[in-house]
Amino acid sequence: MSPEDVDLLVVGGGKAGKTLAMDLARAGRNVAMIERSMIGGTCINVACIPTKTLINSGRVLETIRRAAEFGISGAEDPLMELKLLRHRKEDVVETMVKGQLSSFVGSGMEFVLGEAKFVAPRTVEVTLNDGGVRTLRGTDVVLNLGTEPLLPTIEGLPESKVQTSNTLLKLESLPESIIILGGGYVGCEFADLLNTIGVKVTVVQGSGQLLPREDPDIAAAIEQNFTDAGITVRLGTRAQRISRAANGTVTVTLFSGDTVTADDILVAVGRKPMTDGINLEGIGVELDHHGFIRVDDQLHTTAEGVWAAGDAAGTPQFTHASYDDYRVLKTNLAARNGAGKPRSTSGRLIPYSVFTTPELGRVGLSERHARDAGYKVRIAKMSVSAIPRARTVGHLEGIWKAVIDRETNRILGAALLGAEASEVIAAVQMAILAGLDYAAVRDAVITHPTMAEGLNLLFTPAFLED
Ligand SMILES: Cc1cc2nc3c(=O)[nH]c(=O)nc-3n(C[C@H](O)[C@H](O)[C@H](O)COP(=O)(O)OP(=O)(O)OC[C@H]3O[C@@H](n4cnc5c(N)ncnc54)[C@H](O)[C@@H]3O)c2cc1C
Numbered sequence: 001m002s003p004e005d006v007d008l009l010v011v012g013g014g015k016a017g018k019t020l021a022m023d024l025a026r027a028g029r030n031v032a033m034i035e036r037s038m039i040g041g042t043c044i045n046v047a048c049i050p051t052k053t054l055i056n057s058g059r060v061l062e063t064i065r066r067a068a069e070f071g072i073s074g075a076e077d078p079l080m081e082l083k084l085l086r087h088r089k090e091d092v093v094e095t096m097v098k099g100q101l102s103s104f105v106g107s108g109m110e111f112v113l114g115e116a117k118f119v120a121p122r123t124v125e126v127t128l129n130d131g132g133v134r135t136l137r138g139t140d141v142v143l144n145l146g147t148e149p150l151l152p153t154i155e156g157l158p159e160s161k162v163q164t165s166n167t168l169l170k171l172e173s174l175p176e177s178i179i180i181l182g183g184g185y186v187g188c189e190f191a192d193l194l195n196t197i198g199v200k201v202t203v204v205q206g207s208g209q210l211l212p213r214e215d216p217d218i219a220a221a222i223e224q225n226f227t228d229a230g231i232t233v234r235l236g237t238r239a240q241r242i243s244r245a246a247n248g249t250v251t252v253t254l255f256s257g258d259t260v261t262a263d264d265i266l267v268a269v270g271r272k273p274m275t276d277g278i279n280l281e282g283i284g285v286e287l288d289h290h291g292f293i294r295v296d297d298q299l300h301t302t303a304e305g306v307w308a309a310g311d312a313a314g315t316p317q318f319t320h321a322s323y324d325d326y327r328v329l330k331t332n333l334a335a336r337n338g339a340g341k342p343r344s345t346s347g348r349l350i351p352y353s354v355f356t357t358p359e360l361g362r363v364g365l366s367e368r369h370a371r372d373a374g375y376k377v378r379i380a381k382m383s384v385s386a387i388p389r390a391r392t393v394g395h396l397e398g399i400w401k402a403v404i405d406r407e408t409n410r411i412l413g414a415a416l417l418g419a420e421a422s423e424v425i426a427a428v429q430m431a432i433l434a435g436l437d438y439a440a441v442r443d444a445v446i447t448h449p450t451m452a453e454g455l456n457l458l459f460t461p462a463f464l465e466d
């Protein structure tokens with residue numbers, strides 16, 4: 001069958017790919033995007049959006065539980081209704097999915113639902129979801145294939161019907177207790193949510209701290225919050241064997257020799273790229289030994305005319321990072337055609353937030369990474385309870401920390417653990433991008449009483465080391 005030719009063929013409808021596809025289609029280019037199942041990609045269907053919707057419900061529940069503290073009576077016994085919780089989450093997701101579909105169609109691209117597999121350079125055969133096969137070839141091809149939960153090799157795991165972040169979102173009833181294997185982003189967010197809605201949680205984390213990328217003091221503060229909230233945290237130990245008994249309970253035997261038993265288990269030990277079985281190597285696209293697509297700093301793969309973006313291309317696994325890959329691709333496709341200069345992915349400042357309660361907002365270097373990189377650092381650190389707004393909203397928990405370069409007085413990074421930290425971190429990011437002296441942030445006039453006002457305090461001598 002001779003292929004249908006398009007200017008741009010996007011394989012996998014993730015954040016970078018779908019945004020590029022819509023942009024170029026609106027500009028009058030002939031664009032096709034192939035997506036096997038999730039209209040709008042992972043983030044909207046099974047990751048950021050549904051989890052943050054549920055986390056918000058958990059926060060509402062927690063606020064109602066504390067109603068009396070805020071002077072409100074009559075809300076003594078709030079009840080979490082899983083069915084209604086799921087309903088709201090599904091409503092949010094479905095509305096966004098519908099919006100995506102109409103944007104795809106409205107952009108003028110051809111949106112093809114089916115499974116793509118490469119059969120020749122820049123050419124895919126698509127097994128259509130509603131039957132039939134099409135073959136498409138792009139002058140340029142963008143791979144935006146995403147990742148899926150990684151199931152590690154642990155004795156008994158395949159037979160134990162473990163939960164992943166995908167399946168957990170579909171549960172019809174809540175277990176009384178759960179073991180969460182992995183204390184990274186997924187593990188921490190679900191541990192906090194499930195504990196809030198009444199599940200007894202044990203986190204088993206392989207490394208010596210939760211969120212190993214963070215400074216030990218920040219990770220310890222999160223661990224303390226977890227422990228105070230009733231979550232059991234087991235650090236520095238891994239699962240040797242998993243078994244599910246006939247009555248459904250799961251027992252994890254740890255390498256330490258201990259066992260942990262619960263009604264269910266969530267495996268959250270990282271994600272693997274969806275690059276298997278689509279014949280990428282057959283068309284000259286090299287993968288690394290974990291299956292991630294090798295790209296250069298302009299997101300070009302090892303095959304001529306084939307580009308890659310997002311999680312599967314080794315970009316930090318955040319939706320906003322994939323979105324920036326879209327900008328890089330758009331610039332570089334134009335530059336290749338003689339318009340403007342190409343853009344590199346190196347040196348990008350990519351913030352992120354972990355939506356535990358309180359949440360962690362992060363940007364730039366941690367103290368450890370700054371010291372390892374040879375910086376002479378000054379640390380600013382304070383308790384969130386010093387911020388007036390924290391008192392008015394009744395969220396005193398958390399610490400804020402910033403890392404400053406002693407030689408230039410510039411802010412190198414920050415870890416803000418506390419209410420609204422995912423919002424405030426953007427202000428620190430702007431200061432870093434602008435190369436501001438920390439004193440400029442200290443002396444900026446910031447609205448009172450906001451959490452952001454804490455940035456005035458953080459850099460005062462009371463909280464800044466000499
Ligand atoms: C539980 C959870 C919570 C998260 N929360 C956040 C958060 O709060 N904030 C944040 O920034 N990030 C979060 N992330 C990470 C974020 O979801 C990812 O970084 C982001 O979705 C990556 O998107 P992407 O562009 O790489 O592609 P994806 O959105 O993963 O899209 C890839 C698409 O390709 C399709 N595909 C794959 N192979 C084929 C094929 N052969 N044929 C056709 N289609 C194919 C897939 O179906 C998929 O839709 C979270 C992740 C998880 C798991």
Ligand SMILES: NC(=O)c1ccc[n+]([C@@H]2O[C@H](COP(=O)([O-])OP(=O)(O)OC[C@H]3O[C@@H](n4cnc5c(N)ncnc54)[C@H](O)[C@@H]3O)[C@@H](O)[C@H]2O)c1
Binds near residue numbers: 355
């Ligand atoms: N808020 C957000 O932005 C957000 C939320 C969720 C996920 N994500 C993205 O999704 C990605 C995947 O998240 P994740 O939590 O699955 O992975 P992760 O890499 O963040 O954490 C996995 C953790 O599991 C531990 N681990 C590995 N093997 C283990 C074992 N056998 N037993 C016990 N512990 C083990 C590791 O030490 C690690 O800390 C993240 O990298 C992140 O970028 C982002």
